Amino acid sequence: MLAMAATAVRADEMSLGDFVLINQFMLQLFIPLSFLGFVYREIKASLANIERLFGILETPATVADRADSPVIRVTPGAISFDRVSFSYRDDQPVLRDISFTVEGGQTVALVGASGAGKSTLVKLLFRFYDPTSGTIQIDSQSIERVTLASLRQSIAIVPQDCVLFNDSLRENIRYGRPSATDAEVELAVNAAHLDQFVSQLHHGLDTTVGERGLKLSGGERQRVAIARAVLKNAPILVFDEATSSLDSHAEQAVLSAFRELAGRHTALVIAHRLSTIVDADKIVVLYDGKVVESGSHEQLLSADGHYAALWQAQLRERA
Ligand SMILES: Nc1ncnc2c1ncn2[C@@H]1O[C@H](COP(=O)(O)OP(=O)(O)OP(=O)(O)O)[C@@H](O)[C@H]1O
Ligand SMILES: [Mg+2]
Numbered sequence: 001m002l003a004m005a006a007t008a009v010r011a012d013e014m015s016l017g018d019f020v021l022i023n024q025f026m027l028q029l030f031i032p033l034s035f036l037g038f039v040y041r042e043i044k045a046s047l048a049n050i051e052r053l054f055g056i057l058e059t060p061a062t063v064a065d066r067a068d069s070p071v072i073r074v075t076p077g078a079i080s081f082d083r084v085s086f087s088y089r090d091d092q093p094v095l096r097d098i099s100f101t102v103e104g105g106q107t108v109a110l111v112g113a114s115g116a117g118k119s120t121l122v123k124l125l126f127r128f129y130d131p132t133s134g135t136i137q138i139d140s141q142s143i144e145r146v147t148l149a150s151l152r153q154s155i156a157i158v159p160q161d162c163v164l165f166n167d168s169l170r171e172n173i174r175y176g177r178p179s180a181t182d183a184e185v186e187l188a189v190n191a192a193h194l195d196q197f198v199s200q201l202h203h204g205l206d207t208t209v210g211e212r213g214l215k216l217s218g219g220e221r222q223r224v225a226i227a228r229a230v231l232k233n234a235p236i237l238v239f240d241e242a243t244s245s246l247d248s249h250a251e252q253a254v255l256s257a258f259r260e261l262a263g264r265h266t267a268l269v270i271a272h273r274l275s276t277i278v279d280a281d282k283i284v285v286l287y288d289g290k291v292v293e294s295g296s297h298e299q300l301l302s303a304d305g306h307y308a309a310l311w312q313a314q315l316r317e318r319a
Pocket of ligand 1: 120160
């Protein structure tokens, strides 16, 4: 078209203005057309993603509420595991015949080697999976016979690896209870001993934490998780201690934050450093998916078994 217009201009059949006009018309036509191609490609790609998303949403949950399950009533928050066995895959049992109880208001510690099945036990308590056999009861109600929402509402967890969203510290903490006010979030920050850290930040609680919280240290992330648990204020508390070594100052901060919280609740603590749980009401020792010992720190030391060996090993490490 441009060539024809150029020829016409040369032959004096069109003015130079007409040539410019035709050029403009063509631009107006082709730019939107190529944009349409871009939009089409985007829509195609998004549709493919949406399909995958719906695929996930439509996956039936293996753990579901039974018809007319009641809401769980938690007072005082006693937990009992009764001959619980579990395996992720059929050929590999992870937990075998686990039985122990936590009285309401007690602090019970779980210790055992890495891979012994401690975190798995917590997943069962939350009913992310159902045990292969055995029952878990909270205040004499089997957790399979109450609604999932009420069960999960009554347990607060400080997980081994806390998941943070790429948002401000404030919103990440508020995730513990989305209806909490700013003042309540600040109280939780103080209770979790995060106030000193927050006061050093330019933007305070409005600082963003980065993708999955990568701008925070391990100890800071764990204290954010504690602040969440404080906000949630559930009757049962689970603390899965991170293995990543905190320095002793950060460890003390995390521990004292946790102790203050545990004092008022039933608490299940998974501990790697035994020095952190010497004052627990009961210590349950897991080995190879089984409970091998349980009792207080003194009882277990005098029994001279797995726990005593672990304790000696850690004492030597510290020396
Ligand atoms: N989703 C899963 N699918 C299959 N196997 C799993 C899964 N999660 C854990 N396991 C296996 O179950 C065993 C127990 O894992 P678990 O996370 O309970 O250990 P742990 O006692 O918490 O260890 P750590 O002290 O390192 O946190 C491990 O051998 C692990 O490989
Ligand atoms: Mg674990």
